Amino acid sequence: MINYNLAKDTWGNEELSAINRVIESNRFTMGSEVELYEKEFAEFFGCKYATMVNSGSSANLIAIAALILSKKYELNPGDEVIVPAVSWATTYTVLHQHGLKLKFVDIDLDTLNINLNEVENAITEKTKAIFAVNLLGNPNDFEKLTKICEKNNLILIEDNCESMGAKYNNKYTGTFGVLGTFSTFYSHHMATMEGGMVLTDDKELDDIMKSIRSHGWTRNLTEDSIYYEEKEEFYELFNFIFPGYNVRPIEMEAAIGREQLKKLNNFLNERKRNGAYFTELFSKLNSLNIQKNLDDSSYFGFPLIFESKNKRKQIINLFEKENIECRPIVAGNFTKNKVIEYFDYEIHGKLNNANKIHDCGLFIGNHHIDSKDEIKKIFNLIKENI
Template sequence: MDTIDLPLATDSWDEEELKAIEKVVDSHYFTMGKEVEKYEREFADFFGAEFAVMVNSGSSANLLSVASLIFCDKYDLNPGDEVIVPAVSWATTFYPLQQYDLKIKFVDINKHTLNIDIKEIENAISAKTKAVFAVNLLGNSINYKRLLKIADDNNLIIIEDNCESMGAKFNNKYTGTFGVLGTFSTFFSHHISTMEGGMILTDDEDLKNILVSLRAHGWTRDLPESNNLYKKGSNSFYESFNFILPGYNVRPLEIEGAIGTKQLKKLPSIVNGRRENGTYFLELFSDLDSVYIQKEIGESSFFGFPIIVKENANFNRDDLVSELQKNNVDCRPIVAGNFTKNEVIKYFKYTIFGDLKNADFIHNNGLFIGNHHFDIKSKLNSIYKIIRVLESK
């Protein structure tokens, strides 16, 4: 019997990306330059933001976003302040908060959307709470109408980790554009790929300039002549090596920027393909009695398909994983599961609000399989049949 053979990720490159790489190679200019600038402008325009700053990964995008708020006085985010986060996300949602000495408050997720439980956010807010790091998990938007009202009522900063949800929408507005900053990843397995890469969107020019400085050593060289961060002098020699912030070197490559411009043009068709598979998945798998699937909020861009084995199922996650692996279906935990169960948590300053029963449940019972920009309906049918067989045993 043939196996299903469903990888977690595949590329969407063709000759256009290869030509873009060749063009950069022929130019003999490889570090961040005009191709990155072009990609940033097109990315901001596509998503309807004022500014885009490209970096070398989505993780670096999160790092610089947190750092920029620390260094921007208008946002009043300081070491020791409290930031609310979902208990389920990728590690580098949380690491920048730890690295900037912010106190992390973990809140449970909604069992069905897999995003942070908005009711719990309201209850978790304290006098020390300054921000919410909102995560759109696996392509699925948060209900931003409710979240932004909570933020407005409590004077909270909203940062969006949108690394898994490029192309998703809520009320016809792209996720990654609701917060003061929104982060994106273009790692190989994500919606579009520049090999490695990340992007930050913001409408705040002051934050943009801080990001630009932080991205390259904290120097002044890349700042525009007119900015509120630092008054540049007329001596370009001095300004070439003048440092004003404790920055990093997280610059992207020119090749990545060139690839990005080609990939961005494909994003609408990529998301459409993923949504077609996603609609089919929701219709098909909602018929199963033994598993939960993710409830769509807004218009998901369906990074992947979570499957959570129910309490009363007559099989467990290990059984399902074993059957999927036999059929060459790649599967993974749902992001990092309940992150507080990881040993690295001992280095954090954190509290847990209430209990994390839903995060625990998906930690122990959940997995996700890959989605793609091309038709995988027949493979989803086969996976559905595997679960049906497990149900019948």
């Protein structure tokens, strides 16, 4: 039996010590550990500001809310946002929750990211933003995507929750848009139990996000915030300026994140070595497709797209016998999910490629340790049965 898990534990004694450090401090909700982690995270990825929240989904939530609440970005309920047809649910639901119209565009079957030729054709006078997703570690073509946004005066937002550490033209994904979101859930590149982060170079957006993650109050705004007003200190304990949420992180998650961040380069290097080996092997199989690395992928996982739904079912059955964990390629064609009935949306053209991976695709995990032996065994299993 091969025994290949979707994800593996990345913690060591350092993370356990960090938890104990928080316990000894007796400060468990958002405090100095969160503040330090935000600073270190922003520095690592070369951005000015970072806002930590309790999940990558919440990162998407406050990112979209901040754009709507901002004084400089003209994104309002009813506006149209272009999205790829393949992503996780909370790429889309946050747009619905803020009254935005979703326009679904097909993906590219090689990169599994949004088809940029289709994007250009999908833009109308109602389009105000593109919410790009770097899928399974693979960066978008940001040279072309940025030009499209500049030409059409569109806001570029990145859902980078699956692609921490990926680069395009030697620049980290999650830093091309006005906002970039990250997840540190257990199965991701680094793990803080639950956790998310939003990066931006825009001070106003950062101020808004730091307010709305905590009910919309002013307490976490500093004197350099454009929303800061000198008032009675007692009153500022409960002073609300935005319609906010409670999506605050806890100190343990941040303390763990600080330790994980120190190890991230090593995690990424091993994932990339595994990814290169996977690509070397599986590109030899003409009867299936794998994801094409556009530039510098951080290899969240390894997608496999078979010739038919029956062939995928056959491989899934083999995987179950060998205890190889696998999943759909994110949510497949998201418009096939029942939740779409609640959305204000439009489908641009045909979603043939999204349908293909919906019916015929799956992915297996990648790990932060050398997994070449297991990858070779999985390759041989598929080669013999394809």
